Amino acid sequence: MRADITPGGTFPDYELTDHTATPRRLSDLQGIDPMILVLARGHFCPKDHQQHLELAAFYPKIATGYTKIVTIATDSVFTLNDFRTSVGAQWIFLSDADRIVQKDLDIQEYTDPENDPMIPYTFVLKPGLVIHTVYNGYWYWGRPSISDLWRDLREVTQEIRPDWDLNAAGLRENWRSGDRSLHYAYHQMDIRRRPGET
Secondary structure, three states, X not given: OOOOOOOOOEOOOOEEEEOOOOEEEHHHHHOOOOEEEEEEOOOOOHHHHHHHHHHHHHHHHHHHOOOEEEEEEOOOHHHHHHHHHHXXXXXXXXXXXXXXXXXXXXXXXXXXXXXXOEOOEEEEEEOOOEEEEXXXXXXXXXXXXXXXXXXXXXXXXXHHOOOOOOOOOOHHHHHHOOOOOOOOOOOOOOOOOOOOOO
16 A cells, blocks of 8 residues: 555545446545545455445445445446445445556555455545545455444544534524534525524
8 A cells, every 4th residue: 555545644536437437536526525435356355245235234324424435446337337236335336447546556456366456445534535544454354344434434524524513612603693604514505594593
């Protein structure tokens, strides 16, 4: 793994083709939310299938928590679609069939020359593709459990959302003034105070 790919560093903003054959950039997919990024071996790996089945079951909570998830695998777009469908995933899968990520990050899994995958890593990213946590999943137990992800996402969200604690100084005044910039999800809405609202 490249030396700069550590907590506090910035993950490269790759542009790859998604499962619908549409070019997508990671920063656009992330937006202003936390993101789980899974670098997968691909369709042939039972460990990847198990991890993605667990993530698919967890996905409603990921979406509810204003969090994005993206999988990058070395599969072709056609095979990637099969992989995504077989695990019931509802998020974007990106194809790295040309091994761009694998080569750039220096994560070729040299123990499998037949499939030439990348070592499976999972990242929890803060907005701006800033790395919060890195999990090396070459061995299955190195991959994050749902509890690990929940803890990481709690830490990230608490750090990036000024309204994590609604009793924090200034938040109530901010709300009453009609300025919603410190209140996530409301910051893009034109919400008028109702009569009697405090």
